[in-house]
Amino acid sequence: MEAPDFSKGLVPAIAQDWQTGEILMLAYMNEAAWQETLATRRACYFSRSRGLWHKGEESGHFQEVHDILIDCDRDTIVLRVRQHGGAACHTGYRSCFFRRLGTEDWEITQERVFDPAQVYTKPHP
């Protein structure tokens, strides 16, 4: 099986709700995050501030991976996931994309699922 192309650096990975198609977040993977995701079937990302990032490790809001898609150039990944804990975003919204451009400004389109202060005891990097 051909792996994603990590030769140009980190690869974006889009997490999408496997049932509704809602886009939950975008994060990045290096090869170690990719291998960890394959092995555990839970989304693992990589960020320069966090390093290897087992999504939901602190919050419990992990992502169970149902399907993995790859694009034509093999440099973007889609994870079709079941989002545990109700929310993907550290701000407490279900999706990181909780703002839509209205006629004059960004408008918030969702209700908060949780209060970040109750979930994260350590400061968010």
Place this chain on the structure above:
Amino acid sequence: MEAPDFSKGLVPAIAQDWQTGEILMLAYMNEAAWQETLATRRACYFSRSRGLWHKGEESGHFQEVHDILIDCDRDTIVLRVRQHGGAACHTGYRSCFFRRLGTEDWEITQERVFDPAQVYTKPHP
């Protein structure tokens, strides 16, 4: 209205079918591509090989923008689009994400909508 944060470079933009939620492609924007997308309501991206890239200019497969979402960090964009011409991918598939990881290898999950040789008369960069 706060623009996306281009201070760290190009910003990924995910094109999603506005009706089905299918993820069609991921490309990048600089500030000029963002402004052009806002002004024309058609997806315009930026790539190092193409420069400012008016998606569908050659193929006719342009993307009419219905909604624009932005993430918590303002460094990723979702365009909810109507894909004209039936296909977003230059390989002729509706979505660039036409491969899913099966038990042993990537499996093609879609039928080709068009034959690239009939649509592109210039070589694809």
